[in-house]
Amino acid sequence: MxxxxxxxxxxxxxxxxxxxxxxxxxxxxxxxxxxxxxxxxxxxxxxxxxxxxxxxxxxxxxxxxxxxxxxxxxxxxxxxxxxxxxxxxxxxxxxxxxxQLHQSHRGFSFLGDEPLDMRFNPQEGVTAAHLLNTWPPEGLERIFKEYGEEPRSRKLARGVVEARRRAPFRTTQDLVRVMSQALGPGGRRRGRLHPATRVFQALRIAVNQxxxxxxxxxxxxxxxxxxxxxxxxxxxxxxxxxxxxxxxxxxxxxxxxxxxxxxxxxxxxxxxxxxxxxxxxxxxxxxxxx
Ligand SMILES: C[S@@+](CC[C@H](N)C(=O)[O-])C[C@H]1O[C@@H](n2cnc3c(N)ncnc32)[C@H](O)[C@@H]1O
The missing domain is CATH 3.40.50.150 (Vaccinia Virus protein VP39)
Structure with missing residues (x-):
């Protein structure tokens, strides 16, 4: 514009x-x-x-x-x-x-497999992976709901907490897999958006405040x-x-x-x-x- x-x-x-x-x-x-x-x-x-x-x-x-x-x-x-x-x-x-979306390799897009960073300034603050691996489930649920306007935020937050007990989140595809698993085979049909879209938006907003x-x-x-x-x-x-x-x-x-x-x-x-x-x-x- x-x-x-x-x-x-x-x-x-x-x-x-x-x-x-x-x-x-x-x-x-x-x-x-x-x-x-x-x-x-x-x-x-x-x-x-x-x-x-x-x-x-x-x-x-x-x-x-x-x-x-x-x-x-x-x-x-x-x-x-x-x-x-x-x-x-x-x-x-x-x-x-x-x-940033397509070439920064900082995990802004869920289409590739990149480190889950999402910081606009990679020298400041904490990464999206750190947030996923350390935040309590209530905190994750709140950002998925408030920043992603994601109606299934509790289910997704629980999915994250269960998955990180097995292995820490490192890359975008770690997160995409967990989102798809948490929502089950019907998850995608509820709307046109990929199940990871709202969660990626929420994490980016949280990481960069x-x-x-x-x-x-x-x-x-x-x-x-x-x-x-x-x-x-x-x-x-x-x-x-x-x-x-x-x-x-x-x-x-x-x-x-x-x-x-x-x-x-x-x-x-x-x-x-x-x-x-x-x-x-x-x-x-x-x-x-x-
Ligand atoms: C949509 S792009 C801007 C594109 C630009 N108008 C152009 O014509 O090329 C948004 C930019 O805002 C930067 N950004 C986001 N939050 C910021 C902040 N709080 N302070 C400064 N830059 C910020 C991002 O790093 C990104 O480069």
Missing amino acids: VAEVLVGLNCRPGRLYVDGTVGEGGHAAAILDRSTPDGELWGLDQDPAVLQTATARLAHHTSRFHLYNYSYTQLGEILEEKGAPGVDGILLDLGLSSH ELDQLDFFLSQAPAWLLPEGRLAIISYHSLEDRRVKQRLAAWEQAGVMRRLTRKPLTPTTAEVARNPRARSAKLRIAEKFS
Whole structure:
């Protein structure tokens, strides 16, 4: 949703933008192009590997961008370090990149057989395998239910605890096998989703504390924006979108920010055809009052 983001951020020369989830730099490149000749961009990402790709992609914009191996929750630290009062626009494109899903070998996809890591930053925090091997069954049940919206969370948590008594979880296929066994032969028929889909989402959210990070960001974002600064957030599941929607409504009521999208923008059919992972994307935009 690049075009919608550029309009949403009111991208112009001479302004300072933050891409809080810069990934491989797709949106960042478009922001720099649109803000030619002197717009600036700070790109943040927790994953040091994707920043290498972004650096190469943005190289021709030379002095107009800076990349940081930071969480978007740390934008306040950068502002302080730079002595900057705020920025003109912030983009968050939540979740994980195609590179992380298909090429990182960190266990984000259940299609291959990879180490069950799932950390965006492999130098921080604990892995999905550690969580599966050590958490009590109630904790596992809670994340499967809350973060995966998985109706059979108790059964699956019990399956994990039984399986780890025999051997610790190491790879994605260890988990896929246990999910299929726990649900039995009828498990797949209940819905179209693979039984592991929701559990993989839940584990990724838990490992990276994604909802806590988003909540913290939403509690700070207006303070990081200059008057009339714009915020654009793309989310990919209802747990994220609900939070963004509620916060935007609350800001408007409190006279902090004005919603520019009552209903979220969604990708066109052509974009979904090009990139099927975009099908669940929802973009919400708001502007800080002057
Ligand atoms: C969907 S991708 C972004 C793709 C990017 N918009 C582009 O055009 O290439 C999401 C990125 O957000 C990063 N990410 C997730 N949580 C983050 C956080 N709290 N702080 C910074 N980056 C984060 C992931 O590492 C991933 O690279």
